[in-house]
Amino acid sequence: MEEMHIKTRCFDLTAMDETRRQTICEAAGAVIRQGGTVVFPTETVYGLGANALNPEAVRSIYRAKGRPSDNPLIIHVADFDLTGIVREVPPQAQMLMKKYWPGPLTLILKKAPGVPDETTGSLDTVGVRMPDQPAALALIRASGTVVAAPSANISGRPSPTTYERCIQDLAGRVDVILGMDPSRVGLESTILDLSGEVPELLRPGAVTLEDLRSDLGEVRYAPSASLKEDEAPRAPGMKYRHYAPNARVTLFQGDPEPVRRHMLDRRQPDTLLIFIDANGSKEPADDPSGTVRFGSVEEAARRIFETLRLADDGGARQIWIQAVAETGLGLSLMNRLKKAAAYEIVEVKE
Numbered sequence: 001m002e003e004m005h006i007k008t009r010c011f012d013l014t015a016m017d018e019t020r021r022q023t024i025c026e027a028a029g030a031v032i033r034q035g036g037t038v039v040f041p042t043e044t045v046y047g048l049g050a051n052a053l054n055p056e057a058v059r060s061i062y063r064a065k066g067r068p069s070d071n072p073l074i075i076h077v078a079d080f081d082l083t084g085i086v087r088e089v090p091p092q093a094q095m096l097m098k099k100y101w102p103g104p105l106t107l108i109l110k111k112a113p114g115v116p117d118e119t120t121g122s123l124d125t126v127g128v129r130m131p132d133q134p135a136a137l138a139l140i141r142a143s144g145t146v147v148a149a150p151s152a153n154i155s156g157r158p159s160p161t162t163y164e165r166c167i168q169d170l171a172g173r174v175d176v177i178l179g180m181d182p183s184r185v186g187l188e189s190t191i192l193d194l195s196g197e198v199p200e201l202l203r204p205g206a207v208t209l210e211d212l213r214s215d216l217g218e219v220r221y222a223p224s225a226s227l228k229e230d231e232a233p234r235a236p237g238m239k240y241r242h243y244a245p246n247a248r249v250t251l252f253q254g255d256p257e258p259v260r261r262h263m264l265d266r267r268q269p270d271t272l273l274i275f276i277d278a279n280g281s282k283e284p285a286d287d288p289s290g291t292v293r294f295g296s297v298e299e300a301a302r303r304i305f306e307t308l309r310l311a312d313d314g315g316a317r318q319i320w321i322q323a324v325a326e327t328g329l330g331l332s333l334m335n336r337l338k339k340a341a342a343y344e345i346v347e348v349k350e
């Protein structure tokens with residue numbers, strides 16, 4: 001990865017009063033307007049933003065992340081008027097924007113002529129979302145433009161959900177880093193493609209497949225097809241790994257009790273166990289050390305990326321994770337976990 005020596009200004013907005021926060025967001029907005037890069041909090045994960053309509057600014061996002069520049073970015077907006085970004089807003093999109101924005105839903109629509117190829121990866125469509133985070137909205141408004149932003153991690157690491165992880169990954173590589181509390185959702189936004197005949201879910205998130213099907217009727221979702229397209233090995237040894245920590249991740253599927261017993265019985269000293277109480281059941285708190293327990297799928301979603309990074313920090317060589325049912329938010333969580341595990345899944349029979 002290219003070495004960079006940018007002087008990064010970091011601001012934790014959490015403890016500031018409203019006036020001070022607004023002043024910082026105004027200044028950061030000016031940095032975006034002038035072609036700079038700003039890391040900012042959203043309700044899903046932190047984003048690495050730049051002016052989406054300025055090709056040179058967008059290129060600096062890729063440079064900071066150390067990732068190839070053929071990947072399309074999501075445009076973050078603070079206004080429902082998408083003139084200049086998309087060619088049209090079909091009725092289905094209008095309905096979903098009204099219902100879920102601001103919120104964790106990205107819509108893929110036909111792009112307007114002015115959006116640079118750098119932002120869309122030369123596609124004729126563009127992803128748009130309005131984040132549900134006051135500081136993000138203040139930043140976008142202050143920028144006077146719209147903000148292209150991938151997750152604020154160095155390419156290959158789990159998406160950052162805290163200010164500290166953004167600093168760890170990107171200090172020296174961006175102009176400004178803004179911090180707020182840990183991200184509330186913890187998984188990247190749902191991506192729904194509305195540019196074709198039938199709506200297609202490209203990435204499940206906190207707006208669930210079930211939500212979208214009840215809103216729209218038919219919604220296509222082909223996890224294996226999308227896997228072939230965008231997760232195909234790009235280099236030897238990179239097979240399917242995407243949200244990958246350094247430790248080797250394995251998922252364990254089956255009835256909760258046999259799965260837990262199996263994991264506890266076979267673990268090695270360097271194995272971190274992650275249990276997920278999918279229905280929020282109150283288990284006795286007698287977990288041995290080296291285990292993490294999430295009390296619900298929501299909590300697991302919120303904390304999973306940070307937990308994977310903590311496991312790496314602690315030198316864990318293996319991470320074993322209890323699988324959850326692939327419904328609702330569970331589908332989105334499992335989508336990330338399967339990628340982190342490079343599809344290594346153990347079926348536990350009684």
Ligand code: TXA
Binds near residue numbers: 046074108126202
């Ligand atoms: O929650 C989120 O969406 C976060 C925060 C920062 O908003 N952003 C995020 O961006 O996850 P990123 O770049 O890590 O993921 C964007 C995904 C990529 O998988 C990309 O392929 C897809 O969106 N995407 C963007 N534009 C697209 C398009 N026109 N057609 C198909 N997929 C698109």
Ligand code: MG
Binds near residue numbers: 150151159
């Ligand atoms: Mg990402």
